[in-house]
Amino acid sequence: MSTIIKETNILMNIDILHNEPIFPIGTAAKLLNISVHTLRMYEREGLIIPYKKETNQRAYSKADLERIMCIRKAINESKISINGIKTIYSLIPCWDIVKCSEEDRKVCESYNSHFKPCWSFNHPNTVCEGSDCRECDVYKNNENCGDVKELIKNISGDGK
Amino acid sequence: MSTIIKETNILMNIDILHNEPIFPIGTAAKLLNISVHTLRMYEREGLIIPYKKETNQRAYSKADLERIMCIRKAINESKISINGIKTIYSLIPCWDIVKCSEEDRKVCESYNSHFKPCWSFNHPNTVCEGSDCRECDVYKNNENCGDVKELIKNISGDGK
DNA sequence: GATAGTTGATATTTATAGATGTCAACAATT
DNA sequence: AATTGTTGACATCTATAAATATCAACTATC
Numbered sequence: 146m147s148t149i150i151k152e153t154n155i156l157m158n159i160d161i162l163h164n165e166p167i168f169p170i171g172t173a174a175k176l177l178n179i180s181v182h183t184l185r186m187y188e189r190e191g192l193i194i195p196y197k198k199e200t201n202q203r204a205y206s207k208a209d210l211e212r213i214m215c216i217r218k219a220i221n222e223s224k225i226s227i228n229g230i231k232t233i234y235s236l237i238p239c240w241d242i243v244k245c246s247e248e249d250r251k252v253c254e255s256y257n258s259h260f261k262p263c264w265s266f267n268h269p270n271t272v273c274e275g276s277d278c279r280e281c282d283v284y285k286n287n288e289n290c291g292d293v294k295e296l297i298k299n300i301s302g303d304g305k
Numbered sequence: 306m307s308t309i310i311k312e313t314n315i316l317m318n319i320d321i322l323h324n325e326p327i328f329p330i331g332t333a334a335k336l337l338n339i340s341v342h343t344l345r346m347y348e349r350e351g352l353i354i355p356y357k358k359e360t361n362q363r364a365y366s367k368a369d370l371e372r373i374m375c376i377r378k379a380i381n382e383s384k385i386s387i388n389g390i391k392t393i394y395s396l397i398p399c400w401d402i403v404k405c406s407e408e409d410r411k412v413c414e415s416y417n418s419h420f421k422p423c424w425s426f427n428h429p430n431t432v433c434e435g436s437d438c439r440e441c442d443v444y445k446n447n448e449n450c451g452d453v454k455e456l457i458k459n460i461s462g463d464g465k
Numbered sequence: 466g467a468t469a470g471t472t473g474a475t476a477t478t479t480a481t482a483g484a485t486g487t488c489a490a491c492a493a494t495t
Numbered sequence: 496a497a498t499t500g501t502t503g504a505c506a507t508c509t510a511t512a513a514a515t516a517t518c519a520a521c522t523a524t525c
Contacts (some may be wrong), residue, residue, distance in 0.1 A: 150495085169468095169470075169471080169523095170471075170472095171470060171471080176424055179514080180515060180516090181470095181512070182514070182515060182516080183513080185472090185473085186334070186513080186514080200471090200522065200523080201471090201472075201522095202470090202471060202519095202522075202523085203471085203472095220513075221513095221514095221519060223388055223392070223479090224386055224388040224422070224482075225386055225388050225389040225392055226384055226385055226386040226389050226482090226512070226513090227391070227512080227513080228383055228384040228385050228390070228512095229385040229386050229389020229390070229392065229393070232383070232385055232389065232393060233389070233392060233393060233396070235454070236393070236396055236453060236454055236457055238457060238458075240458075259451050259453070259454040260500085262384070266340070270470080288478085291419050292394060294395070294419040297398060297457055297460070298397055298398075298400075300457070300460045329493095329500075329501080330500090330502095331499095331500060331501080339482065339484080339486060340486090341500095341501085342484070342485060342486085343483080343484060343485085345502090345503085346484080359502090360491095360492060360493080361492090361501090361504095362492075362493085362500090362501060362502080363501085375512075380482095381481075381483095384484070384511090384512075386483090386512090387482080387483080388482095407494080460506075
């Protein structure tokens with residue numbers, strides 16, 4: 146019994162660290178069984194936003210690793226190209242999640258295009274201006290595969 | 306003046322034929338500058354639904370050709386894989402367009418998955434059961450590139 | 466301060482998605 | 496009745512996306 150409680154606590158501790166950027170890129174690459182270069186490519190393509198230390202070095206959280214595993218699954222198993230994934234991400238109803246204004250939507254590059262995820266843009270003159278997309282619900286709510294359709298479905302039931 | 310009216314009429318006549326399946330596959334392939342095999346592949350993948358004559362022969366409308374041009378653009382220019390396009394199509398809020406019921410949504414394979422467009426399914430026990438997806442708004446409203454995001458946006462403003 | 470790991474940039478490899486080619490049986494057109 | 500185009504199935508080609516490798520300069524750690 147007590148061992149179960151103990152193990153549960155350990156798991157909870159691990160979960161507390163879920164969003165802590167504790168793995169350097171080399172470790173992340175080993176854990177994911179891919180190369181460091183691939184991780185940097187995903188970042189260059191705008192699929193992921195790793196944490197950056199003051200020294201500009203990347204650091205990945207457990208949540209980041211799970212997100213990357215989903216991306217790899219989409220590429221390698223579902224055979225969706227990176228540009229396809231970017232387009233799919235661009236369909237996330239960010240405007241509904243961050244509740245941006247009509248005026249924001251008029252000038253938002255992200256709202257008005259469909260090739261890159263919103264977190265690839267700077268969003269000048271919107272509510273998102275200057276905010277850290279890594280900390281945004283749009284980015285965080287989407288770490289599991291198949292989440293995009295759920296997010297779209299959620300718009301419908303909104304006003305109720 | 307009268308020539309303008311005449312030409313307008315000609316254009317209107319052409320437009321009337323916009324949805325008429327008048328091109329056999331060979332002609333469609335020539336007009337699109339692709340092979341017959343490619344057209345059949347797109348169909349097998351569920352990207353398009355050509356009209357079928359009683360003899361099982363395919364026939365394509367002008368609207369079909371435009372749709373296929375969009376698909377080709379997505380593949381060749383935007384570098385989105387076919388599986389990517391299928392996934393994107395699966396995100397079209399068909400449930401909102403056909404206004405299907407809560408019960409329908411519970412049992413609809415399309416509503417509950419995200420790998421194939423809804424028109425690839427049979428939708429047993431839903432409002433869509435037995436209907437010709439080629440004639441459905443979900444399919445027809447989506448013949449131009451970039452339409453998917455617009456359809457998603459339209460959900461938000463619905464209840465108003 | 467020496468070893469190990471990082472940075473970005475450029476070049477190269479490899480796995481495969483997308484597109485064709487060929488075939489015999491069948492259908493449409495003249 | 497003969498020509499032309501279609502059907503599906505199987506095999507093949509090719510362009511390129513995804514993943515690596517290599518490099519010199521820089522940073523972290525022991």
